[in-house]
Structure formats: structure tokens, C-alpha cells
Amino acid sequence: MLGKLLKYEIKATARTFIPLYIALLIFALINRFSFANNFINNTLSVLPVISATVYTALIVAIFVITFLVMIQRFYRNLLSDEGYLMFTLPVKSSSHIWAKTITSLLWILASGLVTFLSVLILAADPSWLGSFWSDFQQMMNLIHLELGLNGYLFLIEFFLLLLTSVWSGIVMIYFCISIGHRFSSHRLLAAFGTFLGFNVILQLLFSIFGHVGIQVFHIDQWLQNMEAISASHTFLLGSLLINLVIGIFCFLVTNNILTKKLNLD
Amino acid sequence: MDTILEARNLIKSYGQHTALSGVDLTLQRGRLIGLLGPNGSGKTTLIKIAAGLLTPTAGEIMIDGKAPGIETKKIVSYLPERSYLNDWMKVADIIAFFKDFYENFNSDKAYEMLKRLHINPQDKLRTMSKGTKEKVQLILVMSREADLYLLDEPIGGVDPAARDYILQTIISNYKEDASVMISTHLIADIEQVLDDVVFLNYGQIALVSSVDEIREEKGRSIDSLFREVYKC
Incomplete structure (x- = not known):
């Protein structure tokens, strides 16, 4: 279906x-x-x-x-x-x-x-287009030589991060509209309020987790001891994971509202 | 199973306002039922809960033994009191849409009815009058071989000439073990075809009876009984 x-x-x-x-x-x-x-x-x-x-x-x-x-x-x-x-x-x-x-x-x-x-x-320039792919490969090789990291892997990670952040952004908006729709009037305002409130809560959670992570688990030292390359991988994958969690939460709430609390007027 | 719809202590309130306050109702298969009541008596609310568009505040409703969901939506054909068609599709597109999603949809039947009512399948919904759109919706709904038809004010917006054809369409288009529930306040127009009537008042069942019973025992028409029950 x-x-x-x-x-x-x-x-x-x-x-x-x-x-x-x-x-x-x-x-x-x-x-x-x-x-x-x-x-x-x-x-x-x-x-x-x-x-x-x-x-x-x-x-x-x-x-x-x-x-x-x-x-x-x-x-x-x-x-x-x-x-x-x-x-x-x-x-x-x-x-x-x-x-x-x-x-x-x-x-x-x-x-x-x-x-x-x-x-x-x-x-x-058409001639520039012709050598686009070989230029690109050359750039990737240079990155590998100079910085010692796999450019392709970073590109894939970056694309996945982009995809998950756009995805979670979309579901977050659906989540706000669905919450707004639960109100009997001023639904647009309620949806907007939900958006603001939700983001404030997210920021709060981030700073609490960040604080706990640094104070209790010493994440900052752990990251500092890491090589620059693995630290950036960790950062990319960590952001990807956070996007996924936010997206899944918004999806589940939206689905619950549309399945169990639907009220069309 | 002979029961197609069963509601138990069904309650629906919107904030302070109560639309249904404890409805108990059992509908059998193979009947044409009139859901009658003045404006605001809860007819539309009851139908929308059965169609799965509203969530009851309390109580339950079962269609063919199941709570509203995917399985009931397969066998319930619902006509809302408003237009739910987007305006950019052609009639033929929307027929293909119904065919795609409902296994029990019969396209031939739909095209035949369109022809009878002189509606061109290639016309865009945007160009149609409100009455024509209502006819298209009714055709779509009646072209499904459903077990329960929920028709909310199906004849309210169309002219009396088309009204007769539409009623005829409704009567002749459902299978023997299916039931049709029609909500309306135009009682005189449909009372000839009904088997049963359900009177709703202030969100409660005021009367459930077969039409024969009312005619034989009380010796009167539904219309005059309605006028008495709901006398202002």
C-alpha cells in the first residue's frame, strides 16, 4: 500500500x-x-x-x-x-x-x-565538465595523502548525516502539526508553540547530557586523546545517531496520534 | 454473523460539549437504516466514529466484530457530508484511485452510473458544480461492494430529480447481506425505502424501530412521528 x-x-x-x-x-x-x-x-x-x-x-x-x-x-x-x-x-x-x-x-x-x-x-565550462570525475578523484587522493583520511568514507558519512537530519526535520514538522491538531482552536499557533517548546527541550537535554558526559564520563578527555580523524568520525556518527533518535521519537508520537487519537473535524 | 455494527455506551465529547452521551445500538445485516435526528443530535459524530475518523471518548464500537481499523475500512463505504475530493484530478483519475485502494471497488459500475447521470469521466473535479461533485462522490461510494455503507446526508445537496435516481442507486446497489445507514433530516423523501429507523436526540438514542412496526402499531408515517418526537 x-x-x-x-x-x-x-x-x-x-x-x-x-x-x-x-x-x-x-x-x-x-x-x-x-x-x-x-x-x-x-x-x-x-x-x-x-x-x-x-x-x-x-x-x-x-x-x-x-x-x-x-x-x-x-x-x-x-x-x-x-x-x-x-x-x-x-x-x-x-x-x-x-x-x-x-x-x-x-x-x-x-x-x-x-x-x-x-x-x-x-x-x-564544457571542457571543465569533461575532467570533472578525474579532478574529483585527484582531490580525494590529495586529501588522503595530506590528511591521511578516506575522503569517500567522509562523503558517505556526510551524505548520511544530511539525509537523517533532513528526515528528522521533516518528521519533526509533522509531529508539531499533529500535536497542534489536537487543540480545538488556534492550531497553527499550537503547532508553532510545539516547535519552539520541543526545540527548547532538545537544547536543554543536549546541555544536560553534555554536562553529565563531561563531568561524569570525561567525554572531552576521551575525544582529546583520540586521533583527529577518528574524533571527526565519532562526531559525524554521533550527530547522525542523535538525528535518528529525534526522528524516531517524532515519528512514533505522530503515528500514535494519527492511529489512536485521530479527530478530524 | 448477523450483526454488522454494535455500539456500547459510546460517548464522544469535544471539551465541554457532549456530542454522544452513551449510545447503545445494534444494527443487523441486510437492512436499510435511517439515522434520523435534528441538527446537532450526533448523527455525523456517530457515523464518523464508525468510519474511523473520530476516536470515541469512552465506550466502544464494533463493525463486523472489530474496532475501526484497516479491516473495517475494507468493508465500510463512507460518504461524508462534505467534499473530500481534491480538485486537480479528473473523474477517471479518482476512479483509478479507488480501484487501486479498494479491492471491492467495481469500476464498470462507476462508469455506468456516470453515464446515466451525464458526467464526463474526463472532466476535472475543479470545473464541477457542488451538486455534481456530490453525485461523483456518491457514485464512488456506491460502486464499492461493501458490507456497510455509511451515508451522511447523501441527498441534501442535489436536486429532487437526481435525488430519486440516487435513492434508486442506493437501493439497487448493495448486496443482500450488506446494510446501509443513511443519515438525513429529509425524512419524507426516504421513508418509503427504509427498513429500520434510529432516532437520535441530544446524543442519545430516542427510538429504534422497524418502519413496519411504526406503521402498523402506531398507524402513522415516520415523518409525522419524527415531528412529534422532536416537537420544538
Whole structure:
């Protein structure tokens, strides 16, 4: 059932994103030519300014819309009128949450990727693109030679950290919306309050754990005695673990609300 | 099992306000039941709890012996009193959606009914009037071969001509051992087709009876009984 939900979720959101992506790539192309072409610069200097402005505005729009759609799909499709259909489907609540989360994650990654691609279109030298992979390998080798660490491993760890932090961020927002929905009025305010409160509690927990870790378990000395490379691995993996714990907590609470305390009005 | 729905001491309150205060109700299979009551008597709340959209404050409700969940949603076909369709899909898309998620959905039946009501499957829901959307929703709900249909005000928003066709659709589209519960306050329109009636008042059951009983014993129509029970 998750597969079917994903199919419809992606279909429902693609209508918003695909045109924006196409527009961004087209404007990147236009800008490339208007920058390269002195003729246009000299005679019609207002056009490049306009197209550059549109390009920048599109990038901003894509990221704002990615964020808004993430919230709107969860709230509107599950907790407003459309929820009357979604929650009478013979589907587990957890599948609904996963379908929304995976789709949001997908669009966040796609938005990043398309923006990167548009920068390449705008600025990249084709000859530079040809040697991209060998340059990259050379860089990794240099890192290994100079710093003695495995660049690929770090990249993978860094990507996993990015993935888990985006994932836990998404579920945290769903968690806040679900808590907000438990209130009979001022739900937006309640969701926002939940977000603030939850983050204050997290900060508090971090400082308490940090304090206990240093005072009782002497984590600071342990880290200092460690080699720089293993210390940075530990740091990356530790952050990854914290993201996972926060994400799992938010997921479980959201799932519990949608399964056992659902009240659509 | 002959019982399709059973509620025991079902209570639902929203803060201070109590929508259902201790409802006990047993519905049998193979019946067409009218859930009648004035506005705010708890009809929609009862139906939404049965559909799994509301969590009861206390008490329990069983559908085919199970609490509302995935298994009951497979056999319950629910028509809400509002539009739950997104507006960017075509009618054909939403039929494919239902087909995808409900094993008991019959697309042929849906297309046949659309044809009868002159609704183009290629039309977008956005371009449709409120009444047409309601018809589409009812078609979707009645195209499922469900065990229990919960219809919340199915005829409220459509014109009287379509009303007859829709009622006819409801009557002729459920299998023998299925039950249909229709909530409405347009009693005169549906009283001819009902087997049983349930009267709700202030969140409590005021009367449960078969229509024949009321006609034979009290010698009157449901409409006039309703007017007496709920006299203001």
C-alpha cells in the first residue's frame, strides 16, 4: 500500500515542482547566453538584469515552495477535508506518514540537485565538465595523502548525516502539526508553540547530557586523546545517531496520534 | 454473523460539549437504516466514529466484530457530508484511485452510473458544480461492494430529480447481506425505502424501530412521528 500511496503523493506534488524546475533550467540557459553575449549587454542591458532577477527569484521560490508543500501536503491531505478520504482507505497511518516523508525528502533532494544543475548550466565550462570525475578523484587522493583520511568514507558519512537530519526535520514538522491538531482552536499557533517548546527541550537535554558526559564520563578527555580523524568520525556518527533518535521519537508520537487519537473535524 | 455494527455506551465529547452521551445500538445485516435526528443530535459524530475518523471518548464500537481499523475500512463505504475530493484530478483519475485502494471497488459500475447521470469521466473535479461533485462522490461510494455503507446526508445537496435516481442507486446497489445507514433530516423523501429507523436526540438514542412496526402499531408515517418526537 505504501507504493500506491507514494505513486499518488508524487503525482500530486510533481505538478508543482516539475514546471518550476523546467523554468529554472530555462532561465539558467538564458542567463548563460545573455552574460556571454556582449551584444545584448550593450544594446539591451535591461534584459539580462531581468532574466538574472527571475533566475534568483526562482531559486528562492523553489526552496520556499519545497518547504510549504511539505507542510501543506501533510495538513491538507491528511488533517483537512481530504483526510476524510485518506483515513477511510484501508491503509496504516504509518504508511501515510512514510509516503509524505519520502516524497518530501525526494523533492528536497531534487530541488538541491536541480539548483546545482542550473548553476552548472549557468557557469560551467564544457571542457571543465569533461575532467570533472578525474579532478574529483585527484582531490580525494590529495586529501588522503595530506590528511591521511578516506575522503569517500567522509562523503558517505556526510551524505548520511544530511539525509537523517533532513528526515528528522521533516518528521519533526509533522509531529508539531499533529500535536497542534489536537487543540480545538488556534492550531497553527499550537503547532508553532510545539516547535519552539520541543526545540527548547532538545537544547536543554543536549546541555544536560553534555554536562553529565563531561563531568561524569570525561567525554572531552576521551575525544582529546583520540586521533583527529577518528574524533571527526565519532562526531559525524554521533550527530547522525542523535538525528535518528529525534526522528524516531517524532515519528512514533505522530503515528500514535494519527492511529489512536485521530479527530478530524 | 448477523450483526454488522454494535455500539456500547459510546460517548464522544469535544471539551465541554457532549456530542454522544452513551449510545447503545445494534444494527443487523441486510437492512436499510435511517439515522434520523435534528441538527446537532450526533448523527455525523456517530457515523464518523464508525468510519474511523473520530476516536470515541469512552465506550466502544464494533463493525463486523472489530474496532475501526484497516479491516473495517475494507468493508465500510463512507460518504461524508462534505467534499473530500481534491480538485486537480479528473473523474477517471479518482476512479483509478479507488480501484487501486479498494479491492471491492467495481469500476464498470462507476462508469455506468456516470453515464446515466451525464458526467464526463474526463472532466476535472475543479470545473464541477457542488451538486455534481456530490453525485461523483456518491457514485464512488456506491460502486464499492461493501458490507456497510455509511451515508451522511447523501441527498441534501442535489436536486429532487437526481435525488430519486440516487435513492434508486442506493437501493439497487448493495448486496443482500450488506446494510446501509443513511443519515438525513429529509425524512419524507426516504421513508418509503427504509427498513429500520434510529432516532437520535441530544446524543442519545430516542427510538429504534422497524418502519413496519411504526406503521402498523402506531398507524402513522415516520415523518409525522419524527415531528412529534422532536416537537420544538
